[in-house]
Amino acid sequence: MKFKSLYSRIALTFAVLILLFGGMCGGLDFFAAKRHQQEIVQRLSQDLAKHIADHWPLVKANHLDTATIGELFHMLMVVNPSIEMYLLDKDGVIKAHQAPPGRVQLTQVRLEPIRAFLANQPLPLLGDNPRNPEQASVFSAAALQQGGIPVGFLYIILTGDAYQQQAEHVWGGHIFQSAIWISLGALLLTLLVGLGVFAAITRRLDALTCTVAAFEEADFVGGLHVCPKITASSDEIGILARTFERMAERIGNQMQLIKHQDELRREMIADVSHDLRTPLTSLQGYLETVLRKADDLPLVERQRYLSVAVRQSRRVSLLADELFELAKLECEATRPNCETFFIQELAQDVLQKFQLAAETKAVNMNTVWPNELTSVYADIAMIERVLTNLLDNALRHTPAHGTITVTVEPGLHLVKLRIADTGEGISPPQLAGLFDRHSPLRQNASKKHGGGGLGLLICKRIVQLHGSKITANSRLGHGTAF
Incomplete structure (x- = not known):
């Protein structure tokens, strides 16, 4: 299908823009919702690691008590299955965790997000997820010290595997699907309304185009008959229609003038041809007579014939000069040298x-x-x-x-x-x-x-x-x- 008409091009462009805009808005909404959810989760559990570190002895003799915290980690993860707890030394090396063998894929996590979290930087902050290194997660962290000496960190992933599994079910749930269908319906409704508005606008342009085409097919005669509803409009299309009407009137007048001038020119040529025919015929007749009877004509008669021929030739020359002068004066480029x-x-x-x-x-x-x-x-x-x-x-x-x-x-x-x-x-x-x-x-x-x-x-x-x-x-x- 070739999109040649103005409406088809506008409709196609508008549909593409709607789809692009809808996709962009949907992507932005999805990203914003996800970030908002992460921020809420992190704010709600922002002090979780600090609360555990304050109420549970994780450091003993300036060292991390990795032997006794296993039971604690197991109990807390049973209470809240969505969290994953890790005990880190001061360099970020994982010293203790409560995960099945082979599930932890990192031996060390980056400390920059942890330091930003402890410095109360704006949330959400994403840190390394030891079980899923490709997907950063929100976390809670607390510094572990004894006698003012930093020993390590308590690092809690707030959106662990259990949380991610439930989140995937949420995206496929009834509420999310309803939101998608409502958004698609709104986009479709916007598209249909826009196409209807464009159809109403371009309908007048189509009518104006057909009117101008009909005026052209009529050899620019008869005027441009535009619908009064179009010319009565005060918008750009109405102004264009009224301009076309005035232009068509001028073109029609000019065409009539050109035709009239052409008729006059044809009459002039016919008159000049008639004027030239008489002296040329006379000139030719006298010259032929002199030529045929050159030996028999008396001198006086020959002089009379030649005088008539010369007079007729002058008449032709004068007529040619006047025609040339008039043609030069009627040329639009001719201007008086005042x-x-x-x-x-x-x-x-x-x-x-x-x-x-x-x-x-x-x-x-x-x-x-x-x-x-x-x-x-x-x-x-x-x-x-x-x-x-x-x-x-x-x-x-x-x-x-x-x-x-x-x-x-x-x-x-x-x-x-x-x-x-x-x-x-x-x-x-x-x-x-x-x-x-x-x-x-x-x-x-x-x-x-x-x-x-x-x-x-x-x-x-x-x-x-x-x-x-x-x-x-x-x-x-x-x-x-x-």
Whole structure:
């Protein structure tokens, strides 16, 4: 079974932690209970060895009376079968005991625990068990002296073989078994409750995951419909759900915008293909005619054909330049290289470029701006491109003896630049979509004037890059103002 879901991983981790925690607590409880039991036994019999040494002569003539204490040891062990008594010399060597032959496996016990016991160190203290060297036991001890001279020790093991046998039966008894089953039941109940709580928590996450997956399968269209109970929650899952909803709304809007832009791009490609097909077809036709009839065509006719071909090639070149410029402006990496300059000086320079064409067409070009120069912060090359496009359009659409006026109106934070002409004007339906890619005026401009008809789109994009906007007002027969 593969644990891939969040709930299965949490459940497995929680179960392992519960088992580890339960085992650790059980081990600690067992150890603490055993130490507590040893402490109680040692405290209850702490003065047993001293009491026997005070009331029974164990030393005679500065020597241990090993011959006469056998009867004492036997009597005391009959009275209390759990104890085992040993008589030690001052080096800890066992001099007397009351055990069957071969049962005592040590000939000497360590004196460090005995000295700690006599010094009243904290209990329990464990010493050597001569019958079972591998298992230290609690004990009672008393120093044996005569005339202030240390002779040996009375060493009593308080948990002897009989005690250990009874203790083993206790661990397997009803009370201990009941405690084990109660502990296991408590662990199991804790595990089940924890798994139930985790299931309730992860159920909302599962629902949110399924909702996001459905949103993805729908190509990020239609919004993210999360259960209101999840979004109404004030915890982290509710916050996450509400964040996902806002994110899905933005993604949906962006997908719609991308699709819309893609449709516009497809329309643009179709329009450009149509615009290119006409001049290219004309160019190809005239060139083929010149090529086939090179020997029969008069010189004047040949020059006319070549002039038309050159004009069509220029139209294709202009359209390609405008497309490249518009694509570069629509790139997200394009940013204006802004600097401070005087807008009147730039406008005057652009007007001078059209002065000769205006005089040839008998069009007046006027300026209306304050005597003091007005500084602006913008990309001078981009703004020059805007002025060039707008003045070129105005000059093409203004009849003889008409007027083009460039007005500069300084404001508090912005400068309004107005280019107005007295040309033919634009009808309201055409004015509404003037700056769109599919504007009818774009196709008309391409057909009439040989350009790509993308000048206004380029102007709009440049102005947008500067954080501003461009608008147009017009009346048929009264001209247009940008």
